[in-house]
Amino acid sequence: MPEPAEHPLLAVRDLRTWFLADSGPIRAVDGVSFTLHAGETLGIVGESGSGKSVLAKSIMRLLDEPARIVGGDIMFRGRHLNQLGDAEIRQIRGREIAMVFQDPMTSLNPVLRIARQLVEAMTAHGRFTVAAARKRSIDLLRRMGVAAPDRAVRAYPHHFSGGMRQRVMLAMGFSNEPALLIADEPTTALDVTIQAQILDLLRDLNASLGTAVILISHDLGVIANVCSRVLVMYAGEVVEEGAPEDLLSDPRHPYTWALLHAAPRIDAPLDASERRLATIEGQPPDPRAWPAGCRFRARCPFAEARCAEPPPLSATGPTRAARCWITQDGSSLPPPPRRTAAPAAAAPSAPSAADSPVPMLRLAGVTKHFALARESLFAPPRMLRAVDGVDLDVFKGETVGLVGESGCGKSTLARLIARLHAPTSGTIAFDGQDITTASIAEMRPLRRRMQMIFQDPFASLNPRMTVGDILAGPIALHGLAGDPALRVAELLDLVGLAPAHAARYPHEFSGGQRQRISIARALAVGPELILADEPVSALDVNIQAQIINLMVDLQERLGLTYLFIAHDLAVVRHVCDRIVVLYLGRVMEIARAGDLFARPLHPYTAALIAAAPVPDPRIERSRRRVPMLGEPPSAIAPPSGCRFRTRCPIAAPLCAAEVPLLRPGADGQFVACHFPGAL
């Protein structure tokens, strides 16, 4: 990285960006100052609504009405960006400051070819002729790791996966050799393996081109991976600033502290008897009326009387600062108190086949093939092999995790178990009863015993029904005894909501509260098995921790069995007793959580673990990298032999010829690999 120059590349001073709404100003960014030097990598972290994206849009002047920069200054290379006219700021956008957004699936125009979208970015600033820009597009795509770039430029966006589209977006961002690239959650919509590839690319581009990077993320691990400096935002303000090494090992603001401890870590010691995470109470404050004094005070576990006065952002070390009275004297915050484990409840911590000989759920050779439309009238029918031969036992009281990249068949598997789909072949038994071909009528009494929780709490609750009706529906449907109103109040209490909430509608609740309602709905009929499909993926870190704690509590109190689908390995490792690793519809490995992460036997498991970011740059630097190339192949025509062989670093000729069977390894670990543990 080049030495910081005398003048910073970007200097933001006391920036205030407010949404001038009819109901009063929403102070989204409320007095933010920072500087960025040429070639520097700055991370900005914070939860939804902290103002980080609005800050980025303010710099690019991409604000939509009614958002307005109402105060402060943005100085970039000697120009006040906040004072430039439309034509002048247009010369900066894309030319000197480029931006990459979160969702690559919607960021490219679906009706224009890739070439056109790349070329116009270059010709708009008159730096390239169309011919030169066309040639450069191909070079850029090659540089970004897009296969066959000369063919790729002629394609339309829908031909590409999310990861490839984000590479195209990066190519676009770097096309005019900008001095600054702002990346707003660039990997949030991607799988962890693809995320690792994109972050590597970003780091590499920063190092080789000297482009300064502002990386916005809610994930401390992602920030630690790429950035040399971090800003933590809360309620429109910077609450802490410093090097990630310092901030993440010794946070000096209680909010940073809470973020750090709320997220389960892939490298933390495991304790199956205590799965609760440290959380902070409450919701972020209302941006229409920030609280007086320290804005974090109401949720802060360390709050004192002097916190009623607003604390300044003051230096807590030579290269760091925090907005907190407690640490102003240079002291550190204590680690979160270890909760004393609840007196061992009836639920055994690690159930095994020996404890209960009949599994609650038994899948044998389960497949689900979806027929696709024929390519032409005479083409053979095509099959999407979503799930392709899965054997799995789930025992009462345990939590089994299902992990794998998007498209590996995790959600289809959950739907098969709930019999929302009928399996193509194989058998599914629930509590000893074969439900493979059970009719709707035969399934109905069983549905009471197994319920689902979905990922998106905004889409899974009917917006026109009150919470009370949502919860009473399943009770009435199954003709359960008792007073429904009483039961609704009981359920709301169970998930940490007030009985008065029954009269409200879903839109009146935050994402975390809605997920509590979804859980209450699942619990309404007193199920034994909960199929949770990415239940915490759409939530902020602290809310995620609250929901995980709730699920852990409920399991202890009600003796629930969970099938827990997630793509976040640290969450799965933290919550689950056993973990199933899926790849292209097949089980690659099954092991107890601790064993799987301590010694993964399958190269795919090892690669997944290596790709998960750790919020500590020192550990991140020393970690073993497992090269995993490319993206999962199509489930329509999976590779012969071992499905993972096309991306496997240790694939041998045998792997193409023979399908590895799921075989028991040491200590109850199962693996489908010809060379288990060789990586």
Place this chain on the structure above:
Amino acid sequence: MASRLVTACIMVVLASFVVFLIANTVPGDPVLAQLGDLAAANPAVVAAFRHRWGLDLPLWERYWIFLEGLTRGDFGESIASHRPVMQDIAEYGPATVELASVAFVLSLALGLPLGILAAVRRDSWIDNLARMISLVGVSAPTFWLAFVMLAVFYGALDWAPGPGRLDVAAFPPERLTGLLLLDTAWLGDWATFRDAAAHLVLPAVVLASSTLGLITRTTRAAMLDALSQDYVRVARAKGLLARTIVTGHALPNAMLPVVTLGGLAYANLLAGAVMTETVFSWPGLGRYTFRSAVAIDFPAIMAITVIVAALFVLVNLLVDMSYALLDPRTVKT
């Protein structure tokens, strides 16, 4: 493609079958419509009339004769005019095609830019204007609008000529296509061209009003949707000109619903100009349809049905094909 053409033909035949059944089962008898009271009371005359027009044949046989004629493009003889139906349609058709086409071009030429501007300058005066025009255009009854336009611009102000395609004193040009604007331009008869164009203005505006409203509204909604998409934000972040973003990024995405609606609107204009043609004494298909229905002129009714059905099927086919050009995602790879 071939399979879609076959489907299209089947749909046209099905439509003809449905109309054939309906026309023959609803009360109403061409005998009473065509013959005088005295003749209708004479069983011998009635029987002769029925035999002359094939009305004494069984239903299925009459339909078979119709289908057989259809394969040769022969719709039979009109009961009312005693001429081949095709000849009638060739005479009245061009007037409607000309009127509908001018109305369609008018509504596109005004509706598209108005809808785009309204979306780009949302909540400005032009947006309000666009919303008002679409509301009035869609909701004002055609016959009322037609009378008001005639009364104001012909009766009171005398800015526009009266009903008809040409001035009563004018000589119609030699019939080439039947489309007066084309024929006079081809012959270089500019005086008659101006006369024909002037006569087109009022009926075209009246006919275009509802289509204009629909196209403006659809364009506005589709553009608003496209402009709110992430790729538009990306285009802004690239530093593109606002004009390029609107025409190069948002517009191509907004065209799909507009094309769908436009196709149907054109077919509707061709098939549904009865009111306007009646008020403006326009010798077109609309009035011919009306007359045939009143006269219970089976061959004419069937011919019009088949032509209208074919028109809609054809327009839908063209719209579907244009999707492939407009949206690469609909092309199978």
